[in-house]
Amino acid sequence: MRSACARERVDVNGESGLQTLFTTEWPVRVHAHEIIWEVDNAITAALHLGKLPPIRDRVGSMQSTSTSPTGRGQLAAYRMVALLHQYPTISQSSCSKTFAPTMDAQEAKEKGNAAFQHENYFEALEHYAEAMQSDPTNHIYPLNRSMANLKLKRWSEAEADATAALQLSPVTVKAYFRRSVARREQAKFEGARRDIQDYMDAGGDSKCADKELVKISAAESARTNESTAGLQNMAELSLASVADLNANLPGGFTLRPVNGKGLGAFASRPFRRGDLVLTDPPLYIVENPDNGGRIHQGKVITAVKRLSAADKQVFLSLMNVYADTGRFPNPILGIHDTNAFQVGGYDSALCIVASRFNHSCSPNARYSWHAASGRLRIYALRDIAVGGELLVSYISSRRVYGSVFRERQQRLSMSHGFTCSCATCTLPKKDRLSSDQRRKELTRIWESIPYYNPGQTADRLRAIVRAVRLLDEEGYAADADDFTIDAAGICACHSDWASVEYWAMKTYETRVAEFGEDSDRAAEVRSLSSDLRRHPDAGTQRKQTFLVRL
Ligand SMILES: C[S@@+](CC[C@H](N)C(=O)[O-])C[C@H]1O[C@@H](n2cnc3c(N)ncnc32)[C@H](O)[C@@H]1O
DSSP, rough: OOOOOHHHHHOOOOOHHHHHHHSSOOOTOOOHHHHHHHHHHHHHHHHHHHHHHHHHHHHHHTOOOOOTTSSSHHHHHHHHHHHHHHHOOOOGGGHOOOOOHOOHHHHHHHHHHHHHHHHHHHHHHHHHHHHHHOTTTTTTHHHHHHHHHHTOHHHHHHHHHHHHHHHHTOOOOHHHHHHHHHHHHHTTTHHHHHHHHHHTTTOHHHHHHHHHHHHHHHHOOOOHHSSSSTTOOOOOOHHHHHHHHHHHHOSSEEEEETTTTEEEEESOOOOOOTOOOEEEOSSSEOOOOOGTTSSOOHHHHHHTSSOHHHHHHHHHSSSTTTTSSOSSSSSSHHHHHHHOEEEEEEEEETTTTGGEEEEEESSSEEEEETTTTEEEEEEEEEEETTBOOOOEOOSSSHHHTTTOOOHHHHHHHHSSSOOOOOOTTTTTTHHHHHHHHHHHHHHHHHHGGGOOOOHHHHHHHHHHHHHHHHHHHHHSSSSSSSHHHHHHHHHHTTTTTHHHHHHHHHHHHHHHHHHTTTSSHHHHHHHHHHHHSSSTTTTTTTOOOOOOOO
């Protein structure tokens, strides 16, 4: 064990304390928590002494040269670097503020504790989040929030909070324990066991540790016996939670874990192009400011707070892709942003079941808002066999089929917070380049269409045919109507009524299959052929018959 004398030195002078820490030959039996305790202490002292910058430099250089024979000194160094990253901009004058929790934070924590005692875990989450915002240096707030998240079975959030508590204070025994539970529930057994080891190293209760290790082993063997295909990849939800979710689905598909994407929806019956897969009433709808560029945070929070307890629970079971990023300190906003659909112009709606559908850059299904019934619908864009994943596109038509791999990756990462791993984005390089070529050509055609002069109408129609074929080759089963509607219009200018009929019918069929017969989009083109006959541009060009067809 370390001598009391060394510990005193750490207490009074962060810098020399650290020097002691990293130049001492550590006996093998020294526990990690002791080193970490020292490191934590040294940082505190350094902050008070205003000696943070020299310590930061020193740790940087010591990281790779720790003298600990057990490797634990190195672990401590890494944790220390993590800790220092929390304070990169702290000036000497702000040190005391950093370590003196504000009244607001304390008050929020107490409100959180009161809510927790009354089993209002959801409310507790919010108070702890407020406390964390007012005082991001106090490990107790994320620690408490991790417990509230455990009660709500929000395992990945509980794990993230426990990690945050440990980054702020690496000897928080409870945080190791809570993180182990959260990891066990997510089937991260190795991490869960490591946490229990750290829990014991940090002085945790050995009986509790033993019980938890038994639970980890039981969960692991239950999982090994689990025969359902795909469950091996499950990282977000426990088996029981997935079963609960499946019990409440409308039919036609089930939810299953998909590698690296959380859950996804898989067909449990065959679908034909145009079949209605789902009609989903929103939990809530909020108006977004600035034409949908940003979410209206206050309105979202109010809408969620007004939900029934059961609906709140369902809401909280949804994915929060921002949980570990700090982009949305309030998890409500992170969940909303991950899952909400833009509907009816610039509003956003949260639909529980539809939210489980993953994105593809070559989707086989599409969501559309049916304003008359106030429901979000999902239609099959292609025939889908039993077992196929139902995939929608989260970004609008031309932005998907007209964008190459890199542009789509960037767009989805910026606007939706994830790196797309759909089948198109993970094609082997050669095939991906071909896909990029097709999408570039689609953009070129789209941009060139308005510039064909009246003498080149046959070429314009041929370009439209080429575009529809490219969509098909690309496995992109939507949006042919973007092109066919133009073909109908241009044929009307030349009074080619047979062609108008043909292209108008193609456009209508697409809209019916993709949005439903009773949709506004289908209604817009239902009488396209007769509308075009009356259109002011009809017959304005030399009469001509075109035989260009798909
Ligand atoms: C609306 S949720 C979809 C359902 C989600 N998979 C679940 O488990 O609840 C959106 C999240 O799913 C994941 N996801 C969906 N499509 C994806 C894709 N093509 N590639 C990678 N992750 C995807 C991302 O984490 C994204 O933030």
